[in-house]
Amino acid sequence: MDLRELVRSRERVEVPNVPPGRYIIDERVVDVGGGWVTRREVIVSDEPSALIKLTPVSDAKIEVHLRSSDGATVPAGAATVSFIPTSTGLMALRLWRTTDYVLDPGTYWLSISTKQPFCAVSARLAGQEVLRRRVEAAPSMSARLDVELGSHCGGVDIRTVVDGKAVPFSDFLLLASGTPQDPGGVTTGSTDVHGRSSVGPLAPGRYLLWAWLPDGHGYIGPSLTDRAAKAVQVVVTAGRIASVSLHPIRPTRASK
Helix, strand or coil: CCEEEEEECCEEEEEECCCCEEEEEEEEEEECCEEEEEEEEEEECCCCCCEEEECCEECEEEEEEEEECCCCCCCCCCEEEEEEECCCCCCEEECCCCCEEEECCEEEEEEEEECCCCEEEEEEECCEECCCCEEEECCCCEEEEEEEEECCCEEEEEEEEECCEECCCCEEEEECCECCCCECCEEEEECCCCCEEEEEEECCEEEEEEEECCCCCCCCCCCCCCCHHHCEEEEECCCCEEEEEECCECCCCCCC
8 A cells, every 4th residue: 555544633644655464543642631542443455545534532531549448548659550451552641640540541450559568458430349350441531449458468478399399580470450361460570599489468369370480592471371271379368478389381492
C-alpha cells in the first residue's frame, strides 16, 4: 500500500509507504482535567488505499483513597496502586495528584503493593469489590476506588531445591493478580546462596509461583502460559508464613 489516510474529526492525516501488517493507531491527549484517546487496530494489505475514520473517546478517571481497617492513619507510601493493561497499547497515567489516575478506556488488572505492616484486604470501585480482579474503565467514567489496608497479613518463605538440595541464586515470580495467560501484578526476586527468599506482606489468598535458573545466553524466565502446569500454588493465611519448595525450571538453548 502506498498511502493510508486517516480522518480524525475534520482533520485528514496521510501516512505514506506503510508495509503490509497489523497496526494499532493510537493518539491521546492528557491534561490536568482528563483527556481523550483514539485507538483502533487496522490491517494493512496490498489493496488500494483506504480511508479510516477515527472517533476520539474520553478517558476514564479513578480517584484512589487509602484507609486502614482499624481506623488508624495510613502513612504516606504505605501502598502503591497500579492498573495493569490487559491489552497492548492501553495506558494508565497519573494526573496532578498521586491518588488520581487517568486511563484509556479498556480492561485492567488491579495490583496493589504494600509496605510493612500492611497488606490490601479490600478494594472497592464504585462499591464493587475488585481486589486482584479485572477493572473495566469505561469512556468518560469518573469513579472512586477505596482501598482498605490491614495488618493481619501473611507471607511466603521460598526454597529452591532439586533432589532435596538447595539451588542458590534462582529467580522466582509470584503472580499476585491475573492468570498465567494474562498476568497482572507480579512480585519477582532471587534466592540467596542458601536457595532461600521470602515474599510479604501478602493478603490472605491463593498465589502461583514459578522459579527458574538464569543463564548466560539471555534466558529471562519461562513463558507463564507454556509453563502454567509447572506453577506451584501456595495458600497464604492471616498471621502465618507459608513455606514452599520450588523446583527451578532449567532453560533450553532455544529459550530467550
